[in-house]
Amino acid sequence: MKNYIKADEWNIIEEGFDPHLNKISESIFSLGNGRMGQRANFEETYSGETLLGNYVAGVYYPDKTRVGWWKNGYPEYFAKVLNAANWIGIEVKIDHELLDLAKAEVKDFKRVLNMHEGYLERSFTAVLANGKSVAVKSTRFCSIANDEVGAIRYSITPLNFDAEIGLMPFIDGDVKNQDSNYDEKFWDKVSDEIIGNEAYLQLRTKKTAFEVCTGSTIEVYQGAENLNLKFEPVYRDKFVGLSTMVTAKANTEITIIKLAANLSSENHPKESLLQETKAVIANAAAKGFDTLLQEQAAAWAHKWEESDIVIEGDVSAQQAIRFNIYQLFQTYTGKDDRLNIGPKGFTGEKYGGSTYWDTEAYCVPFYLATAPQEVSKNLLIYRHKQLGKAIENAAKLGFKDGAALYPMVTMNGEECHNEWEITFEEIHRNGAIAFAIFNYIRYTGDEDYLIQYGLEVLIGIARFWKQRVNWSNDKQQYVMLGVTGPNEYENNVNNNWYTNILATWCMKYATEAAEIVKTKANAEYDSLLKSLNFKDQEFADWADIIAKMYYPADAEQGIFLQQDGYLDKEQVLVKDLPASERPINQKWSWDRILRSCFIKQADVLQGLYFFEEDYDLETLRRNFDFYEPRTVHESSLSPCVHSILAAKLNDEARAYEFYLRTARLDLDDYNNDTEDGLHITSMAGTWMSVVEGFAGMRVRDGKLQFNPFLPGKWKSFAFTIGFRGATLKVNITEHGINIKNNNDVDLEIGIKGQIYKLAGNAEIGVSNPELV
Incomplete structure (x- = not known):
């Protein structure tokens, strides 16, 4: 664990520059607005270790996958959100020496993420090799008031010299993803243009042919005076820059205002992309930096009014929960039903920026309660729009007649994950999508969603489960073979309890949803079933499976078994593992992990969280007390479920303990992986731990219900x-x-x-x- 972020209720503060922490800080201080985002890279040159990252939502590339062996059903690519043109760059030369914090002596470094108003501020003093010393202060943000606009105010003050300072604000599209499978660059140039103090670069992705136009306009001030400088255009491969010289005077501040825009062909016609980018830039320039910043603060004030959690008596906890909420809203605003939430958001490249089941299981509850109803509805519509692809995905694996298998990893609805134990077997993701529909309707009361979208999805999912089970003559019950549950430290198991219970629940809910639609909108119901070639016999088939499904259990201990044979494993508890052997995913062979009883993340407990009203407290307690000591929580998605269930069981100490594992996961680099990007989807779990855990909020019979307790360290x-x-x-x-x-x-x-x-x-x- 790291502990270098200063505690503050509304700000994330780093004091002092440590190059070894830089990539971690680049993640923590990331900016975004739902349409674009960027890591906290420096504006000036930095030759030290860094992960450059500027991302535009919805723009991706099907990077050719790397596997040593191929199987039928494998996708040919892994889709990933691309590192796009770097719009923040400002090259600074002082007497022809580059300002580079990797080579300068850095003093008084401070970085502050102002979460209340939504901007990043950085300041430092640098002493260059030539002895010249400068003070720098930068402020930047990605506007949520206009989500195609970013803005920078970058100020340089010479401290001990008068000299020429060379400035070159630039846009650099000659970039690649650090996780490019074959070191390939994914962008081609469409056009570039420099006019006066404006620069534009339009790029096109290879294969997918998305186009993004990035533009900027520059003004330079000395003190309060606009210098109205002339800029020398600089053209390179996929690079445009505006070069100029300023005669600097000691202790007189030079300020560069750089207003930028990223426009995508997802939202604008390609042929007019450049002109529309120019229009956005002109509008931003007419407002100016200060007005744009005021609009940003007002927009964030509105978001906080809807979503803030206030903790009295624990500044560290207060900072953490606001950081989690802030990053969730930077990642997804719900304006566009074509967009979704990647596990790293706009903060890194791991997981490709793609959609996982995390959205439905963890993020939907957060947005249901903290944003307008359309926001969570758009997350569901995203999946409805990809139903056709889900049916294609199932067909590739041999399923028929409209059975739908939603992908584990996707950008456009097509599966792009190719580890067999996940692609083919971690099919519980289907159930999470159905549960999100149920959860949305339970919370909002919007049963019309079933008529317009939901029932069609639920039928496709139920059809999949019907074909995925098989009858066991030995057990005289239905079974489900060869699956992987949420606990990915168990692969290719039979009768994973969580997956089996989800399958039958999905068929039951699809049946109930059909009855609701039939009652409310009979004509639409008949039309839909006709279009799906649906026969009433399917309801009977589902009912038979529901009645005769096998669920592994141990009667002696009164627990549900994670899967058949789980008790054959050597039963060792996490507390008995030497610290030197953890995390096991870094210290053990995969073979050893698979043979162990250790659980990566909540599995049986995930099912008990979803369906807790179906079980009495003693059943919950027996299963919690059995599985919690065997769970290593090596998934960021795990502790929040344990926290909520512990609160349900009035185990306040463990509820708070598990909450602490999630709340500052990234701020303290708990798992030594923050440099790869933040754990955006688990941040929603942190919110759930407070609202569903400590406050005990549930929806039952259309009513909000609370069963609260106050953590001992908090006043309120x-x-x-x-x-x-x-x-x-x-x-x-x-x-x-x-x-x-x-x-x-x-x-x-x-x-x-x-x-x-x-x-x-x-x-x-x-x-x-x-x-x-």
Whole structure:
């Protein structure tokens, strides 16, 4: 664990420059606005270790996969969001010597991510080899008010000299992904243009033919005076720069304002991309940096009003939860149903920026409660739009008649992951997508979604499960063979309990959803079933499987077995593992991991989290007490589920312990992998740990219900959620819970099992001796 980020309620602060921490900080201080994002690379030259990263949402490349052996059904590529043109670059030369923090003596370095207003600020003093000393301060942001715009204010103050300073703001498209499988570069130049103080570079991706135009406009000031400089155009391969010289005076600040734009052919016609980029640049220039920054602050103020969690008494915890919320909103804003959430967002290249099941299992609950309903709805529509591809994916593996298998990893709906134990066997992802539909409707009450989109998806998924199980003559039950559950430290197992329970639940829910649609919209129902060539016999087939599915269990211990034969493994507890052998995914062979009883992430417990209302507390407790000591939590998605279940079981100490594993995972580089990018989807799990765990929030029978406790180190915590037209402010202290309704919508609220009426624009307070 690292511990170099300073505690602060609203800011992420790094003081002092350590090159060994630079890639970690590049991840932590990343910026984004849902449409584009970038790592916290320096504007000036940096020849030290760095991971350059500028990303444009929805623009990807099918990088040829690298496998030593091939199998039927393998995809030919791994799709990845591309490192796009570097728009932040500003080359600085002082008496012909490059400003490069890898070569200069760096003093008073400070980096601050202002989460309240949404910008990154950096300052330092650098002493160059020629003895000249400069103070630099930069401020930049990716606008969420105009998500195609980025802005930089970069100031240089000579401290001990008068001299010529060479400046060259540039756009560099000669980039590649660090994770390029064959060191290939993915962009070709379409056009470049420099006019006065403006520069434009339009690039096209190989194979996929996406086009992105990046533009910038530059102004340079000395003190308060606009120098109105003339720039020398610089053209290189996929590179445009604006070069100029400024006569610098000691202790007089020189400021470069660089306003930039990234426009994609996903949102604009290719033939007009350049002209529309120019229009965006002109609009940004007319507003100016200060106005753009004010708009940014106002937009973020609105987001915080909808989503903030306030923790009193623990600054470190306060900083962490706001950081997680901030990064989630930088990654996804819900404006475009073609976009989704990659596990690293815009902060790194690992996992390719592609969509995983993380979105449905972890991110949907966050956006349901903290953003307008359309945001989470668009996450579901994303999957509906890719239903055809899901049916194609299933067909490649031999499934028929409209069976749908959603991909484990995707950009466009087509599977692009080629590890056999995941591509072919980690099919539980199908269930997470169905559960997200259920979760959305449970939370919003929007059953019309089933009519428009949901039922069609649910039928495709149920058809897959029907074909994926088989009848066992030996057991006289249906079984499911050769699968991998969420615990990826078990491959190719039979009867994974979580997968089996999801399969039957999906068929049951598809049946219930069909009845809802039939009742509400009979004509649409008949039309859909006709188009799907659906026969009522399918309902009967599903019902038979639901009634006769086999679920592995151990009657003596009263637990569900993770899979057949799990108890054949040597039962060793995590506490008995030497610290020198952890993490096991870095210290053990894969063979040894697969033969062990250790669990990468919640598996049986993931199912109990989804369907907890179907089980009594003692069943939850027995399974939790058995599986938790065997779980190594080497997935960032694991601790939050344990935290929520521990809270449900009134095990407050362990609930808080598991919360701490998630809250500062990236800020403290808990797993020594933050340099690869942040764990965006597990950040949603951190929010879940507070709201579903400590506050005990659930939706039951169309009503919000709370069963709260106050962590011992906190004086209070409060959060804002939206629910069915109401915005609720929930405050939990040692004395009880207070809920304020800020809209004129009347609600019924459950607190500790008792229902209370909460009128519009009113509030209720319930004392709870257990919280004292």
